[in-house]
Amino acid sequence: xxxxxxxxxxxxxxxxxxxxxxxxxxxxxxxxxxxxxxxxxxxxxxxxxxxxxxxxxxxxxxxxxxxxxxxxxxxxxxxxxxxxxxxxxxxxxxxxxxxxxxxxxxxxxxxxxxxxxxxxxxxxxxxxxxxxxxxxxxxxxxxxxxxxxxxxxxxxxxxxxxxxx
Ligand code: AMP
Numbered sequence: 001x002x003x004x005x006x007x008x009x010x011x012x013x014x015x016x017x018x019x020x021x022x023x024x025x026x027x028x029x030x031x032x033x034x035x036x037x038x039x040x041x042x043x044x045x046x047x048x049x050x051x052x053x054x055x056x057x058x059x060x061x062x063x064x065x066x067x068x069x070x071x072x073x074x075x076x077x078x079x080x081x082x083x084x085x086x087x088x089x090x091x092x093x094x095x096x097x098x099x100x101x102x103x104x105x106x107x108x109x110x111x112x113x114x115x116x117x118x119x120x121x122x123x124x125x126x127x128x129x130x131x132x133x134x135x136x137x138x139x140x141x142x143x144x145x146x147x148x149x150x151x152x153x154x155x156x157x158x159x160x161x162x163x164x165x
Pocket of ligand 1: 012013014015017034035036038039040041042046066067068069070074122
């Protein structure tokens with residue numbers, strides 16, 4: 001909804017990887033077991049994928065990144081790209097959601113990797129590798145948090161007012 005409002009492509013690394021797995025491409029074959037166990041796909045694969053996607057024509061006036069960056073090296077890579085195109089990020093949004101709410105939502109969604117044991121591993125991987133990005137962006141004074149425990153409509157309204165400021 002946000003990408004639509006902003007007229008930019010919604011770029012989800014997870015969606016791109018799931019298409020690659022479905023197509024049986026080399027990327028898909030390499031990514032499959034990481035995704036089904038809830039581990040992060042290695043950075044060399046992800047960084048190539050994101051560089052390629054951001055170079056495509058529809059992404060030249062902006063984008064909405066979903067699921068990226070997931071760790072500090074990915075955030076540093078993104079920073080390098082933003083420096084190259086002289087487009088600093090005004091802020092980075094942390095959607096703050098309690099674990100119990102995440103688990104309940106994902107069990108309802110029922111994606112292939114939404115089995116409880118895999119969800120719990122994804123949360124563990126998040127704590128270890130993704131959560132440090134909160135400090136990373138706070139140190140750079142770019143961090144904004146939105147309460148993601150609210151309804152979808154309320155979260156959308158909060159994000160929209162941030163982005164449209
Ligand atoms: P998502 O659709 O964002 O929930 O991602 C689903 C799965 O794809 C994750 O559990 C990872 O295995 C993989 N994945 C997605 N984005 C990334 C990323 N930026 N870095 C590494 N792995 C990723």
